[in-house]
Structures are given as structure tokens and as C-alpha cells.
Amino acid sequence: xEPFIRPYAPTDLDAVYDICVRTAADGGDARxxxxxxxxxxxxxxxxxxxxxxEHAHVLDDGTGRAVGYVLGTADTPTFVRRYRDEWIPRxxxxxPVPTRPPATPEEATVDSHHHPERMVVPAxxxxxxxxxxxxxxxxxxxxxxxxxxxxxxxxxxxxxVPSVYLAMSAxxxxxxxxxxxxxxxxxxxxxxxPLVYLTRPTTPPC
Numbered sequence: 001x002e003p004f005i006r007p008y009a010p011t012d013l014d015a016v017y018d019i020c021v022r023t024a025a026d027g028g029d030a031r032x033x034x035x036x037x038x039x040x041x042x043x044x045x046x047x048x049x050x051x052x053x054e055h056a057h058v059l060d061d062g063t064g065r066a067v068g069y070v071l072g073t074a075d076t077p078t079f080v081r082r083y084r085d086e087w088i089p090r091x092x093x094x095x096p097v098p099t100r101p102p103a104t105p106e107e108a109t110v111d112s113h114h115h116p117e118r119m120v121v122p123a124x125x126x127x128x129x130x131x132x133x134x135x136x137x138x139x140x141x142x143x144x145x146x147x148x149x150x151x152x153x154x155x156x157x158x159x160x161v162p163s164v165y166l167a168m169s170a171x172x173x174x175x176x177x178x179x180x181x182x183x184x185x186x187x188x189x190x191x192x193x194p195l196v197y198l199t200r201p202t203t204p205p206c
Contacts, residue, residue: 001062003144005151008049008056008069015066016049016058017041023134026172034106036094043113044132047087048072052079057151059135059144067139070148072131074161076119083116121165123189127199129156129164149182150206157202165199182206 008016017038024030024040031037048071049056059068073079088095095110102108112118119130131152135145156164165187168175176196183206184198 003059003061003067003139005057005144005147006060008053008058008066008071010053012058012066012069013046013049016045016069016071019066019069019134019136020045022136026169027174034109038094039106039109042091042094043109045069045071045134047083048079048132050090051082051086055152055155057148057155059139059148061139068133068135068144068148070131070133070152072129072152072164074129074156074159076128076130080116080119083119088114088116121189121197124165124187124197124199127163127165127187129161129202131164131166133166145178146182146206153200153202153206161202163199163201165197167195167197170194170196 020041021031021037021039022029024044025033030040034040049069052071052073055074056069056071058066061067095113097114098107098111102111133145133148133152135148153164166179166184168179170192171194176198179198182200183204184200187197187199189197
């Protein structure tokens with residue numbers, strides 16, 4: 001069977017976690033990097049498919065298995081509030097509130113989990129939505145990412161969202177080229193740290 005894009009289903013959750021960690025190291029495999037391989041998915045994937053599944057889409061390999069996804073939120077401030085009120089309590093058994101300043105990359109990641117307000121960037125107020133997109137390596141470079149992005153942007157446009165942003169590692173040059181081919185441009189954000197912020201209107205299509 002041919003791969004195809006479909007809406008996310010709850011039965012895809014384990015696959016979404018797997019895709020997330022296997023692409024979390026600047027597009028490479030981050031399994032074994034942290035004390036739990038759930039960490040990346042708990043921050044960058046599962047909250048979205050849990051709190052806002054209507055904007056999550058997966059690439060199905062034709063057998064029912066998700067091998068890529070695009071997910072995000074149509075309204076970042078609202079998502080941040082729900083993340084704090086609903087998601088942090090849900091995974092509190094894995095990530096208790098830190099009792100000291102972060103001293104390792106894992107501690108810094110858990111600290112960012114407890115500060116979801118970091119997603120509300122004043123310089124990006126005109127871009128209320130944000131997204132994450134990942135595909136397993138075997139499925140990259142075949143146009144699936146473009147089609148996933150087009151599906152996500154169309155969903156945002158249908159509910160009246162004018163523009164979207166994404167944050168990416170400044171060292172992930174391959175991803176940067178991919179986004180630029182899809183019409184994303186860099187936004188000026190004061191003190192972006194190790195990140196680059198890119199934005200795009202939800203129209204025209206990719």
C-alpha cells in the first residue's frame with residue numbers, strides 16, 4: 001500500500017513518541033540521551049495530540065503505522081494555559097518540580113517543561129499558531145513533509161488563523177533549508193538563545 005496522510009488517532013500515540021525521540025537530535029536519533037526516552041515526546045509531541053488533536057496529522061506507511069507527523073496549536077497562549085493546567089499535572093510523576101537551577105541538558109529540558117510560558121514570544125504576537133513536524137529518516141526527501149505541512153496550514157486557515165511560527169535549533173541546517181523551501185522566513189526575536197524562529201502565513205499553500 002502507498003503511504004498517505006490522515007488525522008491523528010489515539011492509537012498513534014506510541015508511534016508519535018517514537019518518531020519524536022528518533023528525530024530529536026537535530027533530526028537524528030536521541031534515544032539513550034536522557035534518563036527516559038519519553039522526555040522529548042512529553043514536551044514536544046504528546047501535549048499537542050492530547051490537548052489539540054484536531055490539528056495533528058500523521059503520515060501512515062500504508063499499514064496503519066505512523067512514520068511522521070505534523071502537530072501544533074492554533075492559539076499558543078491558550079495552549080500554554082492548558083499545558084500548565086492539564087499537561088504538567090498529567091506527567092508530574094515523571095517530572096517533579098526542580099528544586100535547584102538546571103545543571104545538565106536534561107535538567108534544563110525539564111525546567112523548560114515547567115515554564116511553558118516560554119512559548120509565548122512577544123515578538124511573534126502576529127503569529128498565534130506554532131507547530132512541530134518530524135518524519136523518520138526513511139520517509140524524508142519524498143515530498144511527505146511538504147504534504148503534511150500543507151494539510152496543517154489548511155487546517156489553521158480554515159479556523160481563521162493567519163500565520164504560524166516554529167522554533168528550531170540554529171544548528172539544524174537541513175531542517176532550515178526544508179522550511180525555507182516551504183516559504184518560512186526568519187523572524188527577528190530578541191535574545192533567541194540557541195533557537196531560530198521562522199514564520200509563515202497559512203496561505204498560500206505549500
